Amino acid sequence: MSTGPTAEIAGPVSIGDRIKDARKERALSQVDLARLVGVTQPAVANWESGIHDPRRLMLAKIADALQVSADWLASGARSLVEADTHPVAAYIRRPIQHTPVISFADAARLFDDPEADPHAVAEDYIPVTSGADRLFALFVDDDAVDLAFPKGTLVGVDYADRLPADGAFALFLVDGPPIIRRWRERPHRLEPDSASSAYGPIYLDAPPKIIGCVRVSIRIH
Numbered sequence: 001m002s003t004g005p006t007a008e009i010a011g012p013v014s015i016g017d018r019i020k021d022a023r024k025e026r027a028l029s030q031v032d033l034a035r036l037v038g039v040t041q042p043a044v045a046n047w048e049s050g051i052h053d054p055r056r057l058m059l060a061k062i063a064d065a066l067q068v069s070a071d072w073l074a075s076g077a078r079s080l081v082e083a084d085t086h087p088v089a090a091y092i093r094r095p096i097q098h099t100p101v102i103s104f105a106d107a108a109r110l111f112d113d114p115e116a117d118p119h120a121v122a123e124d125y126i127p128v129t130s131g132a133d134r135l136f137a138l139f140v141d142d143d144a145v146d147l148a149f150p151k152g153t154l155v156g157v158d159y160a161d162r163l164p165a166d167g168a169f170a171l172f173l174v175d176g177p178p179i180i181r182r183w184r185e186r187p188h189r190l191e192p193d194s195a196s197s198a199y200g201p202i203y204l205d206a207p208p209k210i211i212g213c214v215r216v217s218i219r220i221h
Contacts (some may be wrong), residue, residue, distance in 0.1 A: 135156050169210075190204070
């Protein structure tokens with residue numbers, strides 16, 4: 001059994017193209033291949049056109065019928081439809097954003113002016129992949145959240161979202177500089193996440209001042 005078609009047609013990159021080229025090299029029609037592997041001709045047509053890909057067991061049957069390596073067939077690129085259903089597809093589709101790294105003091109100003117541009121006060125940039133469109137990043141050095149965000153962690157904050165879910169981290173204005181804490185609804189409180197018992201929850205009598213919700217965190221080594 002050969003690993004794939006001859007050198008002249010060894011270039012197809014998708015699974016469907018590899019099936020089609022190997023089939024043609026064996027002088028088989030789609031009907032012939034369908035009969036050999038126990039499927040219908042439209043199924044073969046769908047494979048070759050990239051509508052969907054055959055599963056692993058079927059790939060082995062196809063490889064045997066076409067006298068090529070199953071590994072060669074499987075190593076082809078998956079169809080767009082199949083690739084889009086992969087668990088990481090949604091992540092891969094997200095664009096990379098060059099996110100401004102700003103100070104906590106500059107982040108505080110965004111509470112009063114949500115239309116302010118953090119790029120205008122950027123100290124640096126970090127490439128981030130996120131579903132959020134309006135992000136800035138901060139370096140965290142806070143023992144009160146050292147379990148969630150060890151010293152030196154870079155945290156991405158979505159400043160277009162001021163409605164954290166119960167249990168989510170957000171950037172808050174309390175008394176003094178902004179702080180990152182876990183939001184709890186009942187009763188309203190900001191919880192630490194620390195290895196130290198020195199930090200306790202902050203209970204609130206009024207709705208919190210929220211600069212934005214934490215979306216990503218990146219450890220810098």
